[in-house]
Amino acid sequence: MNDLFAPYPLGPLTLSNRLVMAPMTRSRAPEDIATEQIALHYTQRASAGLIVSEGTPISRQGQGYLFNPGIFSAQQIQGWKLVTDSVHSVGGKIFAQLWHVGRVSHTSIQPDGQAPVSATGKVAQGAVAFGYDERGEPGFVPTSTPRPLTTDEVGQVVADFAQAAANAIDAGFDGVEIHGANGYLLEQFLNPRVNDRSDRYSAATLENRLRFVFDVVDAVASRIGADKVGIRISPYGQLFDMPLYPEIDETYAALCAGMGARGIAYVHVMDQSHFFLASEGAQAQEQALRDLLSQCKAQLGRTALILAGNMTLERAQDLVDAGLIDLAGFGQPFIANPDLVARLKNGWPLTPADRDTYYGGGAKGYIDYPPYQPA
Numbered sequence: 001m002n003d004l005f006a007p008y009p010l011g012p013l014t015l016s017n018r019l020v021m022a023p024m025t026r027s028r029a030p031e032d033i034a035t036e037q038i039a040l041h042y043t044q045r046a047s048a049g050l051i052v053s054e055g056t057p058i059s060r061q062g063q064g065y066l067f068n069p070g071i072f073s074a075q076q077i078q079g080w081k082l083v084t085d086s087v088h089s090v091g092g093k094i095f096a097q098l099w100h101v102g103r104v105s106h107t108s109i110q111p112d113g114q115a116p117v118s119a120t121g122k123v124a125q126g127a128v129a130f131g132y133d134e135r136g137e138p139g140f141v142p143t144s145t146p147r148p149l150t151t152d153e154v155g156q157v158v159a160d161f162a163q164a165a166a167n168a169i170d171a172g173f174d175g176v177e178i179h180g181a182n183g184y185l186l187e188q189f190l191n192p193r194v195n196d197r198s199d200r201y202s203a204a205t206l207e208n209r210l211r212f213v214f215d216v217v218d219a220v221a222s223r224i225g226a227d228k229v230g231i232r233i234s235p236y237g238q239l240f241d242m243p244l245y246p247e248i249d250e251t252y253a254a255l256c257a258g259m260g261a262r263g264i265a266y267v268h269v270m271d272q273s274h275f276f277l278a279s280e281g282a283q284a285q286e287q288a289l290r291d292l293l294s295q296c297k298a299q300l301g302r303t304a305l306i307l308a309g310n311m312t313l314e315r316a317q318d319l320v321d322a323g324l325i326d327l328a329g330f331g332q333p334f335i336a337n338p339d340l341v342a343r344l345k346n347g348w349p350l351t352p353a354d355r356d357t358y359y360g361g362g363a364k365g366y367i368d369y370p371p372y373q374p375a
Contacts, residue, residue, distance in 0.1 A: 002320045004313070005345050008049060008327065010304055011227035011265040013093055013174060015049035015327075018320065019341050020268075022308040022331035023052045023097040023177070023232070027067040027130070027359045028366060032057075034069040034079035039086040040367050044338035046092025049327065052177050052230075052268070055099030056080070058164035060111050062157075062185070064101030065130040066138050067360060071096060071164045077171045084172030095175045095230060096168040098161055098220075102185030103146035104240050106131035110144075117153070118146040119188040119195045119212075127183070127240040143240075151199045154212060157185070162219040165229075175228035178216055181270045183240030186213050187233075190251060193243045206247070206254055214258055221262060230266040230306075231259060235292055236285055237272040249292055256296035260303050267300060268329065269293065271309030293324040313344045339371040348372045 008015045056071040057063040070076045087094045103118035106129040128140040165176045180186035189212040192203035202208050235252045273285040308329025316328030336353035357365020
């Protein structure tokens with residue numbers, strides 16, 4: 001049996017354990033700059049082997065939600081440096097999740113009120129952004145009609161990812177995770193039922209659909225080193241109008257093979273089955289997911305594999321022992337349990353989180369959850 005609480009080598013880093021704090025948007029940055037409160041939030045949870053930050057927009061164009069700290073201005077870099085210095089002061093490791101939402105945005109938060117950009121001109125049906133309503137008040141608004149990026153503009157977005165990665169290293173992050181999951185920009189290129197392009201990034205071939213993802217990874221790796229790069233994917237996810245398609249397994253097996261060939265630090269898979277499926281469907285998808293994890297693991301070589309989503313200690317132990325993953329990602333359990341690693345290791349009870357404080361607000365539900373006090 002593998003010890004989940006023993007150190008684990010990840011590229012040039014040695015993680016204190018195999019438990020990863022998964023990225024979670026919390027909308028606590030009123031000026032889109034990381035604050036002292038955000039630094040405290042992450043530092044409280046720095047006993048995780050690795051923290052992956054909330055999604056940090058790589059540009060104003062890449063933003064779909066207000067009050068999330070970006071990584072494209074000098075002030076934002078300094079804000080994040082406060083976070084990384086604090087996390088490192090207690091021995092933690094932290095990657096920045098680089099984020100471009102693509103079409104999951106609204107004109108009210110785009111530069112000069114322009115349309116969001118995407119692989120397509122199709123609206124994300126039923127999706128919402130967090131922008132400004134007709135009265136100028138912040139709130140959830142239906143996503144605006146996007147416009148497709150030109151081929152040259154795709155290259156500029158690739159350059160924005162590379163610059164954001166360099167900014168993240170300047171801010172003191174140990175590496176970056178490219179957000180390729182949850183229906184955002186990279187997945188909008190990957191999904192052939194969304195991508196309706198006719199250029200070299202079209203859905204006509206698997207190579208074309210993967211091209212944007214590989215271009216981004218190559219540009220980022222060239223800028224900061226492949227061993228400081230991870231990527232997050234959600235193979236069976238349907239968030240933000242991402243329809244399922246027959247080539248899912250082929251697509252993500254090829255993506256994993258490409259990541260293994262590039263020698264990046266890790267691939268981070270997000271399991272969203274519990275969002276959409278009843279128990280019987282979730283069980284079937286669990287087997288499909290295990291099969292895909294097995295395919296990916298065989299292709300990744302020294303690149304680590306993380307799984308997050310509906311994670312428990314028992315599931316993590318089973319998947320690691322089965323050789324299907326290397327690291328286990330926990331999201332919501334970290335919200336109310338800053339000392340989650342100690343609680344899991346010692347069998348201490350978990351505190352339930354207050355869902356009403358997940359997004360926005362102040363200290364309540366963010367930095368006021370106490371560690372467990374054994375009798």
